Amino acid sequence: MSVYLINKILYMTDNDADFRKRMMDDPEGTVKSFPLNGEELEALITGDVGTLYQMGVHTFFLNHLARYEIFGLNRDNYLDRIRSGMEYDERFELGSMPVQYVPKE
């Protein structure tokens, strides 16, 4: 259920302008209002997309954290973080597609 909730939080961040404002203004307080367990909250709040990925959170949603620059993620650190905890793969060397920035409102 909790992976579903994390997906839902990030889905709403992208699709619901009011919820997105809450996530931009107070991301930690917003995610703490959901019934997530300690490990899940910790991974979210520290921007640990590598752990969230291995929990099963959808990469399209994790990408939104870098896109909207929430919990310290951005296009410069996203790839390293989502690969953390994974074994080195030579295909990583070829990865260079940037995260898409969101225009500031």
Add this chain to the structure above:
Amino acid sequence: MAKLVLAVGVPHPPRLVREIADAGPGQLRAEALMKQVRQYVEKAAPDVIIEIDSDHFVNFFYDNVPAFCVGLAEEAQGPQEIWCPMPQYTVRGHVSMARALLSYGLRSNFDLAAAEELRLDHSMMVPLHFLNPSMEIPVVPLYTNGFCAPTPTARRCFSLGRMVRRFVEQWDQDQRVAIIASGCFAMDVGGPLRGWTDESWVGTVTALLEQGRYQNLARRATSQRMAAAGNNSTELLNWITLTGAVGDARPTFLETDDGSGYGVWDLEDGLS
């Protein structure tokens, strides 16, 4: 009777419109390829488009994910994503055709879902921006779940395409129908392989399409094989649905650009 006159497949890079503007006209291969495909659409002059696509969590979410869904909306707007820099459009639906497809599908053992209200994402809008720029041609969206595992099998998508072709051929309206399949062959979006392209899989897909070996492609495009090519590679399912609709016809035009394909099946002379 209606006639399927054209089927095309193109990708939908969400920033392509901006990238073309930034690079300047005539600089990007993707722009040239879109223009080439558009020439076939203009020549075919379809009365209606069936767009085969996978929603990227804009219209659907995990709370309710249909395997297949036909859009019954009179009109819909997109792209909805604020990070997709391109013009906003209103797309006209074709409600009577969409309802006829829904009913025909149900009678043909395709239990399609149906939606009377749609939020169109970039994967619907980028192909239409390039191929239906006036937005005058009405569009029947035909969604396939591409991203919430487990997804429909490629073989089922191939059968879906065959059903769509039979539907068009028996539809009692004097309409010229085109299919647009939206999606790439191999890509990773937001995952650890982002930026890497599975050239081997792109080569296999391209060769099988060129050779008209569509059922072979549908057998080989397992969930595991597509996932190994990156988390976005299930968009190939939309191309496989297209191949189910074109019969034995070979592509008139097929080019690749990195992990993306641009293909045209000119069906004007009838389906073999």
